[in-house]
Amino acid sequence: MTAASLEGAALTSSPALGVIALGLPAAVLLLAVIWARPGAGAAVRAAASLAVLGAGFALTALALRPAGPSAGPPITPTATLPPATCSPDGGLLRVAASGFAFDPDCLAAHAGEPFRIAFVNEDAGVQHNVAVYEDAAGTRARFVGDPVTGPGTTIYRVGALDAGTYLFRCDLHPQQMRGVLVVA
Incomplete structure (x- = not known):
């Protein structure tokens, strides 16, 4: 060196x-x-x-x-969810991980119905997943998807959820990669 x-x-x-x-x-x-x-x-x-x-x-x-580059961007802790700006539109939700961020950061599903999440990890050599939590702190998991090494894709199958606002996040980068799941 x-x-x-x-x-x-x-x-x-x-x-x-x-x-x-x-x-x-x-x-x-x-x-x-x-x-x-x-x-x-x-x-x-x-x-x-x-x-x-x-x-x-x-x-x-x-x-x-x-x-190394897999360390990700600086962590900015948050205990609240971003505002929900989406509404349910079918049973297949789509989300991508790119640059240690979700796009979009608002997903929506119908209450009482199972749904699928088409997940695309665009971050080469980095593992991400999608997990759904009842609370903004991410302590009560409702669904935890297996990690996907980028570039890669998967379809997660999520059981029916009650109406409400949920946190979705990457469990490997929980402070950087967060979004809102609206169930209505």
Whole structure:
């Protein structure tokens, strides 16, 4: 890693500091023990030393890696649902996940009737799902769909719901990806 690439690395996080601060002395101590053993041959010492050094480099690289694109946009917590701007129109609802957001963010179904959700995940290499909750906090699930790795599609089958306003969200990105399901 160059000095420029270290700028975005997680140097101030506790896992990175822990690996560097504790890992280096532990590796030196382990190497000292390996080389101090009188019965071990030179080939055994060399192989053990290479294994310790390789593990140390690998752990340091993992600790210093920058956050990847799958981390998503910054989280903005919310305990309320966005305003409902849609009304029921048939038994097949369509929603897409793109850029860690749902489009549309308002779905509608008929009360007392099962319905389907055609879900398209457009985020390459990222898993998303659709789950329906009774409350804005997302604590009482009524339906939880299996995750889909993008790009990919699925049809979720949801049982009949009582009339009301529900939260739908991606359980893998619950604060970023939220919408309203109107059941009327």
